[in-house]
Amino acid sequence: MTLSGHRHLDSFDRAILRIIQKDNKTPQREIAAAVNLSAAAVQRRIAAMEKSGVIVGNVAIVAPEAVSLGITAIVEVNLHDERSASVDAAKALFREVPEVQQCYFATGGVSFVLVIVTSDMRAYEGLTRRLFGENDSVRSYRSLIALDRVKADTAIFIPQ
Structure with missing residues (x-):
């Protein structure tokens, strides 16, 4: 965690965030392959970013x-x-x-x-x-x- 209450983001977290901001329905196994982690590690990192407030929600973008x-x-x-x-x-x-x-x-x-x-x-x-x-x-x-x-x-x- 940092002083602002959010966890420190390493290069894996940042790569994961770039992917899920484009499409948060990307399967974790695809994210894992793209960032060179296991699917379980991706799942843990996403859960930790949600818990710490880095990820504040998952929404549908409507035209x-x-x-x-x-x-x-x-x-x-x-x-x-x-x-x-x-x-x-x-x-x-x-x-x-x-x-x-x-x-x-x-x-x-x-x-x-x-x-x-x-x-x-x-x-x-x-x-x-x-x-x-x-x-x-x-x-x-x-x-x-x-x-x-x-x-x-x-x-x-x-x-x-």
């Missing part, structure tokens, strides 16, 4: 258009102030809204950056009114509507 979510917006949100209570309230609000796919508390002149998916512009307008327009904590927001999902990779870069 937004397959479930009629045609609008993806990147939204910059500026709060009136960034006191702890204001920031914590905004974080809680954004976490509970299912259309908010990603939320980042950021630096550089913006309070938050959100990735939002909705079915259409009417739904997006209603959501922005509720989240930003009627929210006294929000000073301003700016929407960038994605024209194309060029890359929407869920895998994080894992250095060697």
Whole structure:
């Protein structure tokens, strides 16, 4: 374990993570062959990474258009102030809204950056009114509507 509570990752762990981030249904025997370990060793390492919080979940990635979510917006949100209570309230609000796919508390002149998916512009307008327009904590927001999902990779870069 390290100071942050996660276990130290060696080259085998990193190789395993690169494989299962692409497809977490890859059979452990295939992973084992790719990283030169036994299937049992791969299984133990994956279990240890799950237990320590390195692996936080296993999910299905759904194509937004397959479930009629045609609008993806990147939204910059500026709060009136960034006191702890204001920031914590905004974080809680954004976490509970299912259309908010990603939320980042950021630096550089913006309070938050959100990735939002909705079915259409009417739904997006209603959501922005509720989240930003009627929210006294929000000073301003700016929407960038994605024209194309060029890359929407869920895998994080894992250095060697």
